Amino acid sequence: MAYALQQLINGISLGMIYGLIAVGYTMVYGIIGMINFAHGDIFMVGAFIALIAILSLMSSDLMGGPAAILLVLAISMAFTALYGWTVERIAYRPLRGSFRLAPLISAIGMSIVLQNFVQVSQGARVKPLEPQLRGGVELMRDGDFVVQLSYMQILIIVSTLAVLAVFTWLVTQTALGRAMRACEQDRRMASLLGINTDRTISLAFVIGAALAAVAGTLYLLRYGIADFFMGFIVGVKAFTAAVLGGIGSLPGAVLGGLLIGLIETFWSAYFSVQYKDVAAFSILALTLVFLPTGLLGRQEIEKV
Amino acid sequence: MSAALQPAAGTEILEVKSLSMRFGGLLAVDGVDFQVQRGSITALIGPNGAGKTTVFNCITGFYRPTAGQIRLRRADGSVAALQTLKDHRIARAGVARTFQNIRLFAGMTVLENLLIAQHIKLQKATGFGIGAMLGLSGYRAAEAEAIDRAAEWLRAIGLLDRADDIAGGLPYGAQRRLEIARAMCTMPALLCLDEPAAGLNPRESDDLAKLLVSIRDGTATASPPTSVLLIEHDMGIVMRISDHVVVLDHGRKIAEGPPDQVRNDRHVIAAYLGEDEEG
Incomplete structure (x- = not known):
């Protein structure tokens, strides 16, 4: 029981990170109907920028405390957003109106470019980072087993909820969010009503990258490692989460992320750690076969 | 109702000049000229395939015309060359449109x-x-x-x-x-409607006619009078509310004028009834 509770906590905090990334996949898919396969690498870039920020803060003895972590988050979001914008501008926008597979192939290329860029500029070794946030709250004690909600997990849960709250407000309540939803439904019509759709699409990439930066920063702080290849497996899992939740659905992405996080954690806890990725990707296959629209996705009805 | 506003000369809001649109070997619109007067309802009519929607699509930026000019003269006297603008710029220049199908x-x-x-x-x-x-x-x-x-x-x-x-x-x-x-x-200067009465029942068409007149006269809301350009197959509505009618056939303008005059034009009758006569 205590063990299961601990796994639940671990699963939720991992799932929230997946959810943050999945939102980026699903948002871009919703607006321009492409899977941005470079999104996982944007997450990796976010982790690296956070690492650089942390190390420079440490070298000037400023690291420590929540203010510093907030600063790191802000730096990572700002720079990663710039990467997101650039990727869209140079690799996807010129291909708009081209055949459907073109931006997809370009995205895979962009993913390789980002990985190699980081590998060359930062080195191929795994970068360790000592824990920045130690300790936690003891929730329950069962014999020797202590159920702990670490401060790190609290940080993940609180900051994810805060970021998602701002994001939800942005999409549902503001003019910008309305424009994004309009582009999602009928881009040409939105354009004819005066909306600059190119800019709206750019903003979707910027926002998606900023969310991925939060995920990257939290992932780095939680697991204490970063390497140029980390975006691949995490990215594909977040993609799985987006598909499970129903690609195109924002609440679905968060729900899917939580489910994937929980499934992966419980699988590792009760079955086999080695096969945790297999478990996660089996979900992808099963979803695609039995529930192609995902949990919260809507049926696409083609008008004739 | 149609005589409500006889536009004064030289007050056109939209000027279409020798507009042509070619799709491959097909010349869909062939040197069409017409004007929309400020504060009027102008109807673009013609048999199926006459090129009405193509003209419309050129005006609203959906197509880039092969040749010709489309000028929008705004209330402040500035002129926008619509044939050079992208979608969202056209909306910003002051042209709004609807489609045949609901979007x-x-x-x-x-x-x-x-x-x-x-x-x-x-x-x-x-x-x-x-x-x-x-x-x-x-x-x-x-x-x-x-x-x-x-x-x-x-x-x-x-x-x-x-x-x-x-x-x-x-x-x-x-x-x-x-x-x-x-x-x-x-808040357009010119409202373009592509078959607004399609699929409406008689009562709804009636409401639509009133709405369009009130838009032209600026009585619908506090917003200023707005010129209207429409494509319409429902001749009842066209004849009742239009101030000016432009008739296209096979991509060319075959007649234009007030509704009463156009109704009795022999080229128009020929085009609609399919007589073997070319104007």
């Missing part, structure tokens, strides 16, 4: 549909979203103003009580009216 944002609410049409203004007022993020008062004021304008139009089309319903769930006739209201919320 509302079906998954969004009625009110949201009208707010999107005011995005340009809102975005400027909000400092491109940054102001909104900080909850600045300017943003709130702009949003409140946008909602007021939307409410005015909803009252004008009789949908005020459905403001928060999903647009896709409205009856067909209401969706048609909502599309016109949405186009008007962009």
Whole structure:
């Protein structure tokens, strides 16, 4: 029981990170109907920028405390957003109106470019980072087993909820969010009503990258490692989460992320750690076969 | 009703000059000239395949014409060359349009549909979203103003009580009216309607005719009088509300003038009844 509770906590905090990334996949898919396969690498870039920020803060003895972590988050979001914008501008926008597979192939290329860029500029070794946030709250004690909600997990849960709250407000309540939803439904019509759709699409990439930066920063702080290849497996899992939740659905992405996080954690806890990725990707296959629209996705009805 | 406004000379809002559009080997529009007078309802009619929608698509930026000029003369005297502008620039220049098939944002609410049409203004007022993020008062004021304008139009089309319903769930006739209201919320100088009466029952057509006249005269809401260009197959409506009718056939203009004159034009009759005569 205590063990299961601990796994639940671990699963939720991992799932929230997946959810943050999945939102980026699903948002871009919703607006321009492409899977941005470079999104996982944007997450990796976010982790690296956070690492650089942390190390420079440490070298000037400023690291420590929540203010510093907030600063790191802000730096990572700002720079990663710039990467997101650039990727869209140079690799996807010129291909708009081209055949459907073109931006997809370009995205895979962009993913390789980002990985190699980081590998060359930062080195191929795994970068360790000592824990920045130690300790936690003891929730329950069962014999020797202590159920702990670490401060790190609290940080993940609180900051994810805060970021998602701002994001939800942005999409549902503001003019910008309305424009994004309009582009999602009928881009040409939105354009004819005066909306600059190119800019709206750019903003979707910027926002998606900023969310991925939060995920990257939290992932780095939680697991204490970063390497140029980390975006691949995490990215594909977040993609799985987006598909499970129903690609195109924002609440679905968060729900899917939580489910994937929980499934992966419980699988590792009760079955086999080695096969945790297999478990996660089996979900992808099963979803695609039995529930192609995902949990919260809507049926696409083609008008004739 | 059609005689309400006889436009004075030299007050055209839209000038289409030797407009041609070629699709591969097909010359869909062949050197068409016409003008839309400020404060008028101008109808573009013609048999199927005459090139009406193509002309429309050129004016509203859907197609880039092969040759010719399309000039929009705004109230402040400035002129926009529409054939050179991209979609969202055309809307900003002051042209709004609807389509033959309904293109509302079906998954969004009625009110949201009208707010999107005011995005340009809102975005400027909000400092491109940054102001909104900080909850600045300017943003709130702009949003409140946008909602007021939307409410005015909803009252004008009789949908005020459905403001928060999903647009896709409205009856067909209401969706048609909502599309016109949405186009008007962009505050255009020229409103272009592609077969607005298609699929409407006689009562709804009647309401539509009244709505269009009130848009022309600026009595629908507090917004200023707006010139209207429409394509329409329902001759009842065309003859009743148009100030000026332009007739196309096989991509060329075969007649134009007041409705009564056009109705009796032998080229027009020939085109519609299919006599073997070319004008």
